[in-house]
Amino acid sequence: MITILILSCMVTSLVQSSQNLNQQNSEKLLLIRHTCAHILAMAVQKLYPGTKVATGPVIETGFYYDFDSAVSFTPDDLPKITEEMRRIIKANLPIIREVVEREEIKAEIALASERLKLEILDSIPEGEEITRYFIGNPDPSRAEPSLLASAIIPPNDYWWDLCAGPHLNFTGEINSNAFALESIAGAYWHGDETKPMLQRIYGTAWETSEQLQVYLKQKEEALRRDHRKLGQELKLFSIQEDAGGGLVFWHSRGATIRYIIEDYWRKAHLDAGYELLYTPHVANLDLWKTSGHYDFYRENMFDSMEVENQAYQIKPMNCPFHVLTYKHELHSYREFPLRYCELGTVYRYERSGALHGLMRVRGFTQDDAHIFCLEEQIADEILGVLNLTERILSDFGFKNYEVNLSTRPKKSVGADEVWELATNALIQALNAKAWNYVVDAGGGAFYGPKIDIKIQDAIGRLWQCSTIQVDFNLPERFDMEYVAADSIRKRPIMIHRAIFGSLERFFGILIENYAGDFPLWLAPVQLRLLPVTEEVRAYAESVAVSLKKIGLRIQVDQTGERLGKQIRTAELEKIPVVAVVGKKEVETKTLSVRTRMAGDLGILTLDELVNHLQEAMTSKTVI
Numbered sequence: 001m002i003t004i005l006i007l008s009c010m011v012t013s014l015v016q017s018s019q020n021l022n023q024q025n026s027e028k029l030l031l032i033r034h035t036c037a038h039i040l041a042m043a044v045q046k047l048y049p050g051t052k053v054a055t056g057p058v059i060e061t062g063f064y065y066d067f068d069s070a071v072s073f074t075p076d077d078l079p080k081i082t083e084e085m086r087r088i089i090k091a092n093l094p095i096i097r098e099v100v101e102r103e104e105i106k107a108e109i110a111l112a113s114e115r116l117k118l119e120i121l122d123s124i125p126e127g128e129e130i131t132r133y134f135i136g137n138p139d140p141s142r143a144e145p146s147l148l149a150s151a152i153i154p155p156n157d158y159w160w161d162l163c164a165g166p167h168l169n170f171t172g173e174i175n176s177n178a179f180a181l182e183s184i185a186g187a188y189w190h191g192d193e194t195k196p197m198l199q200r201i202y203g204t205a206w207e208t209s210e211q212l213q214v215y216l217k218q219k220e221e222a223l224r225r226d227h228r229k230l231g232q233e234l235k236l237f238s239i240q241e242d243a244g245g246g247l248v249f250w251h252s253r254g255a256t257i258r259y260i261i262e263d264y265w266r267k268a269h270l271d272a273g274y275e276l277l278y279t280p281h282v283a284n285l286d287l288w289k290t291s292g293h294y295d296f297y298r299e300n301m302f303d304s305m306e307v308e309n310q311a312y313q314i315k316p317m318n319c320p321f322h323v324l325t326y327k328h329e330l331h332s333y334r335e336f337p338l339r340y341c342e343l344g345t346v347y348r349y350e351r352s353g354a355l356h357g358l359m360r361v362r363g364f365t366q367d368d369a370h371i372f373c374l375e376e377q378i379a380d381e382i383l384g385v386l387n388l389t390e391r392i393l394s395d396f397g398f399k400n401y402e403v404n405l406s407t408r409p410k411k412s413v414g415a416d417e418v419w420e421l422a423t424n425a426l427i428q429a430l431n432a433k434a435w436n437y438v439v440d441a442g443g444g445a446f447y448g449p450k451i452d453i454k455i456q457d458a459i460g461r462l463w464q465c466s467t468i469q470v471d472f473n474l475p476e477r478f479d480m481e482y483v484a485a486d487s488i489r490k491r492p493i494m495i496h497r498a499i500f501g502s503l504e505r506f507f508g509i510l511i512e513n514y515a516g517d518f519p520l521w522l523a524p525v526q527l528r529l530l531p532v533t534e535e536v537r538a539y540a541e542s543v544a545v546s547l548k549k550i551g552l553r554i555q556v557d558q559t560g561e562r563l564g565k566q567i568r569t570a571e572l573e574k575i576p577v578v579a580v581v582g583k584k585e586v587e588t589k590t591l592s593v594r595t596r597m598a599g600d601l602g603i604l605t606l607d608e609l610v611n612h613l614q615e616a617m618t619s620k621t622v623i
Helices: 004-020 029-048 075-090 104-110 115-123 145-150 209-224 227-233 251-273 285-291 321-326 375-395 414-432 503-514 534-549 563-570 581-588 604-621
Strands: 062-068 095-100 130-135 159-162 177-190 196-207 237-239 249-250 282-284 306-307 310-314 337-347 364-371 402-408 439-442 449-455 462-471 493-498 525-532 554-556 577-581 590-597 597-605
Touching: 029 062, 029 075, 029 130, 029 159, 029 177, 029 196, 062 177, 075 177, 095 104, 095 337, 104 115, 104 130, 145 503, 177 209, 196 209, 227 237, 227 249, 227 503, 249 251, 251 337, 282 285, 285 310, 285 321, 321 337, 321 364, 364 375, 375 414, 375 449, 375 462, 375 493, 402 414, 414 449, 414 462, 414 503, 462 503, 525 534, 525 563, 534 554, 534 577, 534 581, 534 604, 563 577, 577 581, 581 590, 590 604, 597 604
Parallel strands: 402 439, 525 554, 525 577
Antiparallel strands: 062 196, 095 130, 130 159, 177 196, 237 249, 282 310, 306 310, 337 364, 364 493, 402 449, 449 462, 462 493, 577 590, 590 597
16 A cells, blocks of 8 residues: 555656646747757767768757768767767857858858758748858858868867757757757658668757656656557557558457447447447548548548549548538438537558557547537537537546647638637637637638647646547538528538547557556456465356356456465456455355555455445546
């Protein structure tokens, strides 16, 4: 019990610290990370002459830089690079911005044989300002042609790179104990598998060393919770490379949890007035041309297949299928709102380098829904979606959210008054929930405004899950109609929404949120009976039969191992409840019960155990 309390306090501390880190993405921190990326590149080129640089952006928790080098970097190189970066920081070198002329800088880069930099330069549109940033004071004779080739990797203490900026004013503004180089990975130039493979060095940087330590502790805890590792250890799922990357195989225990999630989801939606749909996995390619996916989303779609001289496309989205279901008959305004929902499996092409466990796959099941309604119904329908989202996410243990409202971008479709109506309806619904939200001005889809919800997990990380989008595009493209009260045919309002996002990704988030210790209602095996001897096995089996009849998921340990080994195995498999069955338990018709989180519960009758389990299932808690 003491160990559990200590772990709980550590996780609570991590959450609080993580919340603080999430609020630390200040302008100064972005400048620190951007500058650290340049210092990394300067250090690498000084230590490994001949290395060419590519790009080095800021990312969510730090920065990276891509290099083209004859040297194969290894983790053993990182300490040496770190020390060189510290030397540059402690030298407090100035960071100088310079506007350059295209042809002059092109000649300078060409002489230095920085071919990747030439590609970057060529990608800058004509007429756009071109800037570079120096670290250190450039040699006054730098402009002499004989010295141009040394400008990229100079013998003196200065270095430069093409960059739009901004950066800090001096390297010494960085705390030399508040950054760390983390890892090395391969990365194709521009993410294109046909282009050269570069070497990417990742780093993190913070304003203080204390923030760095909090981040490193959170990262260590995240590794312990990694869904890929736990998925294998707990036999939940696998990615079978023989079948192709990015395709998920749900094993028995994982499939059991998926069944529970799906069953819960269907009941919740039926209660909320949705109608269940099942739609095909393929359709004629012309459908995707009508929807616009073929024009705007083709690079994320698998190649089409030929069936009887016609092209068929495996579906990347469920939306057009729900539209066709709607169009199967003419609807009256009296039928609105119509709410269609489906657990629809879709397939999208992702590059192999982008695949990541359950979080980024090529085949996944969306908890998709589309609402067709009148303009005056938008606000109420959005509020209904928010209420349903809150109910579902809360039942799965997520009660803290970050909410973003994205408004009309410059390039969009739809009339001004309809955009204003839809945006105001989203705001009205958010205000009715009294939820704080951030406005992402111009961040909406071209077809309508949207709400995105990020959920916070047990260690404070934010995950994008739920989305609600108003769509003015598909009703127009598919010529959708309804008969209005004045008998005139009009366009319905279409709302897209998903709560989990995808079952695969949400399951991965669940694994990491609970570190594999699922609440009792989700646990694939809720109770394992541990017979001390073979003589008591018959009683254990009879108890299992009784508990299975009331819907509990029960196992009897069949290994025949000593009791200590049985308990240890159950611990490793994260079975939430175990019950020891010995001679005394058989005689008294009881069980000696222990839970993972609360420890020994003592000797319980079967009825007492059932009441305890049912209470935990109803409250959806971890026991």
